[in-house]
Amino acid sequence: MSLRAEIGVTVGEFDLDVDLTLDPGEVVALLGPNGAGKTTILRALAGLVPLDRGRITVSDPDGETVVLDDPMTDVFVPPERRPIGVVFQDYLLFDHLSALDNVAFGLRARGIDRHMAASRALDWLTRVGLGDRTGQRPRTLSGGQAQRVALARALATDPRLLLLDEPLAALDAGTRGEVRRDLRRHLAGFDGMRLLITHDPVDAYVLADRVIVLEAGRIVQTGSLSHVTAHPRSRYVAELVGINLIDGHLDAGVLTTANGAEVVSIDADHPPGHAHAAISPGAIALYRFRPDGSPRNTWRCAVADIDHQLDRIRVVLDGPVPLVAEITPQALATLELRPGDEVWATVKATEVRTYPA
Amino acid sequence: MTASARPTPVTTGRRAGRDRLPLPALVLAVLAVAFFAAPFLGLLWRAPWGSTWSVITSEVVQRALWLSVRTSLISMVLSVVFGVPLAWMLARIDFPGRSLVRALTMLSMVLPPVVGGVALFFSFGRRGLFGQYLDQWFGITLPFTTSAVVIAQTFVAMPFLVLTVEAALRQLDRRFEDAARTLGASRWYVFRRVTLPSIRPALIAGAVLAWARALGEFGATITFAGNFPGTTQTMPLATYLALETNPDEALIISLVLIAVSFSVLIGLRERWLGGGTGPGAG
Numbered sequence: 115m116s117l118r119a120e121i122g123v124t125v126g127e128f129d130l131d132v133d134l135t136l137d138p139g140e141v142v143a144l145l146g147p148n149g150a151g152k153t154t155i156l157r158a159l160a161g162l163v164p165l166d167r168g169r170i171t172v173s174d175p176d177g178e179t180v181v182l183d184d185p186m187t188d189v190f191v192p193p194e195r196r197p198i199g200v201v202f203q204d205y206l207l208f209d210h211l212s213a214l215d216n217v218a219f220g221l222r223a224r225g226i227d228r229h230m231a232a233s234r235a236l237d238w239l240t241r242v243g244l245g246d247r248t249g250q251r252p253r254t255l256s257g258g259q260a261q262r263v264a265l266a267r268a269l270a271t272d273p274r275l276l277l278l279d280e281p282l283a284a285l286d287a288g289t290r291g292e293v294r295r296d297l298r299r300h301l302a303g304f305d306g307m308r309l310l311i312t313h314d315p316v317d318a319y320v321l322a323d324r325v326i327v328l329e330a331g332r333i334v335q336t337g338s339l340s341h342v343t344a345h346p347r348s349r350y351v352a353e354l355v356g357i358n359l360i361d362g363h364l365d366a367g368v369l370t371t372a373n374g375a376e377v378v379s380i381d382a383d384h385p386p387g388h389a390h391a392a393i394s395p396g397a398i399a400l401y402r403f404r405p406d407g408s409p410r411n412t413w414r415c416a417v418a419d420i421d422h423q424l425d426r427i428r429v430v431l432d433g434p435v436p437l438v439a440e441i442t443p444q445a446l447a448t449l450e451l452r453p454g455d456e457v458w459a460t461v462k463a464t465e466v467r468t469y470p471a
Numbered sequence: 472m473t474a475s476a477r478p479t480p481v482t483t484g485r486r487a488g489r490d491r492l493p494l495p496a497l498v499l500a501v502l503a504v505a506f507f508a509a510p511f512l513g514l515l516w517r518a519p520w521g522s523t524w525s526v527i528t529s530e531v532v533q534r535a536l537w538l539s540v541r542t543s544l545i546s547m548v549l550s551v552v553f554g555v556p557l558a559w560m561l562a563r564i565d566f567p568g569r570s571l572v573r574a575l576t577m578l579s580m581v582l583p584p585v586v587g588g589v590a591l592f593f594s595f596g597r598r599g600l601f602g603q604y605l606d607q608w609f610g611i612t613l614p615f616t617t618s619a620v621v622i623a624q625t626f627v628a629m630p631f632l633v634l635t636v637e638a639a640l641r642q643l644d645r646r647f648e649d650a651a652r653t654l655g656a657s658r659w660y661v662f663r664r665v666t667l668p669s670i671r672p673a674l675i676a677g678a679v680l681a682w683a684r685a686l687g688e689f690g691a692t693i694t695f696a697g698n699f700p701g702t703t704q705t706m707p708l709a710t711y712l713a714l715e716t717n718p719d720e721a722l723i724i725s726l727v728l729i730a731v732s733f734s735v736l737i738g739l740r741e742r743w744l745g746g747g748t749g750p751g752a753g
Contacts, residue, residue, distance in 0.1 A: 162649050192652070194655045195655075199654075202649075210669065268653075
């Protein structure tokens, strides 16, 4: 089943007009700042905001197409009859119900009898690791536990499209990494379409296969995160998602990648473990010859690609760690870089941020 | 920091300073409490305690008490059944003339109840605008029946429920209802399983306020339903009648009404009257 949506919604002065397609094989992250229209897209897909323009359809593998919303022909399927599951921002668990009854809610609403609903809800709670929390009220759960109950509640009704609105925003930095890793596992175990809303490129990097970048109600770019980082189509995209994220094992401020390269950072207070290092392309300096200076990170790389689309040049580098560096056109002219050239890249440890995964 | 800027230690008596009222406000507040307490002290002082039991068990009082309890509970139920949907409509649906409808709903709260009774009489009385058809087509005459008592009481009591429930519905975070709908719940299921439990404290408080108002109703009842022992003579009416014939009896009936109302209000306390709203609250 795949989804095709042309969403046109006007709220007061704000116009949202986007085209998007979702396929079952991928997790898509919708990235953008507050007010870009991310939540409105989710609400339109869920049927909580009717379209003013456009059309939302889902198609089966055998080619049968169902229209969910089409103002032209006056078709509108209400939220309760759409094949969706939603994990809302702040989770919106019902506080007058236990964790188990929250998960069973959708099943009971569909007329499934009490015992069957309770046993299926228990299966879901167990699957997210909360089989021993059935009787607890949502307000007594931790942020990470509440998120898992919300996920179980959304998945219990067996939806074809899972929508997640900032599922990690309500968590503190200490638990984020662990919850993000769990979420990645649960998302991988779901075989429907998955759309994740976030404002954090790290979430998109860890959880999504493809990103859609939204700005002021329009899609400004879409593609894999590494492609968008290497070829941002606007300054805005470059600032928002155009960041180098490197996977590895962090210990005492040193992140070691799978192929043995080391990235030195000053964030030494994280416990040892799986982590990501983030380096802004603008923080990377390039040299023709091996430099001799203070930066703790120095790598020998090859120029893979040079992107001229913006006022600043993005240089894609192949090396011990894959990097995108951003330099001025003047610097490019001085260095006389061409694809295939050897180049030295340096980054100060103070410019490297690390995030536990 | 210099020595002169150091805060002076205060005595423990001033420790709770944040919760202390300025003296003039405290005096006025105590006077207000005294103002509410004084009438009851007067009643207790004058009460003929010796004949209390015989008056309470007398047929007139027993019939009035039973009628009052019955009619006020029916009025409460009617207020909930009609008032909750009305509150929902006022809180959620933006229709033209909504403020007019709200004012109309609240009118009987501010109107002298006697005026309400007169209005009911000219509408639902035997010759009234609508009452004449009830009489001609169905043979139903409302005035001077127990039904008239219930109608008069509901007329003055329902606004209390509508007002309370509407406020709670407006404060409710509607995203919880959205969440329920994405889980496959119809509007009616959402209303029963999410909306109603979320406004439960307000609903209970509104229902009790409506019940208390119905129990105390006098003006509209005596105008529209009359004063017939056993069918329309409720406790307030019996009190008024007794005051002209047997003041001691009036005193005792008043004390019974006070005892019933006071114990209900104490039972409610902050638990429901000041309770939180919304599933996310608390």
